[in-house]
Amino acid sequence: MAEDLHILIIGAGITGLLIAQGLKLAGIKHTIFESEITQGIRTREWNLGVHNADQDLRSLLPSNLYSRLREAYSDPHHVAGTQEKTPMYNSATGELLHAIPRPDTINVSRKRLRRLCSEGIDVQYGKMFTGASFEEGGVVAHFMGGESVKGDLLVGADGTRSLVREVLLGAEKATRVLCELEVITAIARYRDPEVARRVRSGHPEVCFGYHPEGMFNMIAISNVPNPEDPTTWEFYVANSVLEKSPGNIGNEEIMAQVKSKCQYLAEPFKSSFMEISEDAKLFNDKLYYWAPQPWDNHGGRITLAGDSAHPMPPYRGQGLAQSIRDVANLVKALKSLKESRAKSELPGLIKEYEEEMIKRGGAEVEMSIRSMNMVHDWEKLMQSPLMKIGGQKIYEAPKTE
Known part of the structure; x- marks a missing residue:
């Protein structure tokens, strides 16, 4: 049975x-x-x-957990507006390239x-x-x-x-x-509150940077223990280029590599790595697909x-x-x-x-x-799926009967 x-x-x-x-x-x-x-x-x-x-999560979680979903948000204090968008910048100039509507998007830890x-x-x-x-x-x-x-x-x-x-x-x-690219990531905190505010200035939750020379950056808020104290904020920051990863290298070498790449970027992408503390743990991540x-x-x-x-x-x-x-x-x-x-x-x-x-x-x-591939190729970027349909649904969740 x-x-x-x-x-x-x-x-x-x-x-x-x-x-x-x-x-x-x-x-x-x-x-x-x-x-x-x-x-x-x-x-x-x-x-x-x-x-x-949202509908899928509601169907899977008991009501007492679904009602607490905000506890897992990157910033539980941030209330997104219905018109909020995720910005995408030219990281060389700071120019806004595109913004993706995010009415049904949440960012979580x-x-x-x-x-x-x-x-x-x-x-x-x-x-x-x-x-x-x-x-x-x-x-x-x-x-x-x-x-x-x-x-x-x-x-x-x-x-x-x-x-x-x-x-x-x-x-x-x-x-x-294995994806043929070099990805450097970190969870960063900034001791200077003005630096933390600057790093977050691209968007309260997440923003992306694209460089004409084929570099991608991301800044996302990761944890906000105290919304009134920027020195407590934690950020997830990432930098990637279409180059073969050098493999297992030490933290100091990773730090030197990423700072050499980011020193000429526009804000907030420049400060996201240039102002990171020397004792921060950086990762040279490997990405895969199947x-x-x-x-x-x-x-x-x-x-x-x-x-x-x-x-x-x-x-x-x-x-x-x-x-x-x-x-x-x-x-x-x-x-x-x-x-x-x-x-x-x-x-x-x-x-x-x-x-x-x-x-x-x-x-x-x-x-x-x-x-x-396209976000690391400036000439193709404007025609990429990310620019054309980024943020759109490729499926519809079935309606609850």
Whole structure:
């Protein structure tokens, strides 16, 4: 009977936790596994844009968590107006190039959103997924140390380096592709309040800079402990160029590289890196993508969601929204299965879920790669998807009945 349905979720990032929240809300049995020992192991922080996902989040989160969503905002104190736009500047001159309407956009902290989504969820930490096997009427997840757990469906939500994806496609086909660019990021605070205000002057939440010589900059507010004290504000700042990353280099060398690139920029992009404290931790990040393709889901017993299914470079800011859409569609399908009480419908429902997700996710991966290349090419920039359809929906969330 479908009321005995048991869903196994691999990965307790935002995607996996939202699946768990949606299933819990629907009364569907689930177990979520995470390789980390505790949630606090991941110390990295960055900002995420969530576009056109309010309805999906409302359907997945219980009302007591949805009502607290503002706690995860980059700046919970900022109230966006209906006409607010995200500005895009010429970072060499400071000229405004374009502004994207953002009526359905929120900016969130990865760590705080993950923490919020974990409330009330019993995550099985310290469980390193090693593989899956299939039995009649079910799937068995295997973990390091010899533990195994049986369920009806296994969902891989284990990120860009997904081991579940390897199970589905083999290591070669599942390998993500490294983007050929150098990306430097940091979470920055500025001791001088005037500098902090200057860095935030491009927009209260986020702004982008594009340079005629092929450089991209981003400034986003990350945390505002005290809106009246700019020295407490934290910013997520990024700089990228289409050059092969030098690999693992020290913090001092990264600092020297990014300051040499940003010293002649217009404000606020110049100060975002030139005024960063010498003890700030900078990262030379690597970005990856993987274009989703059909796989053998073993009769609807194993599938993917989120970055496991369609990791993409962030130059359209659609990664999280697409992941949330995956979750909403998957949970809706499983709810219908519970209501029908027929597990025999599971293969067809997962097939429908994957066909839509692969088509939508694949289109967004392609557009994100194109935008990544074009935002670093001044001559092509004005014709890029980012300039033409940036901020527009590429799907419509279904209306609530």
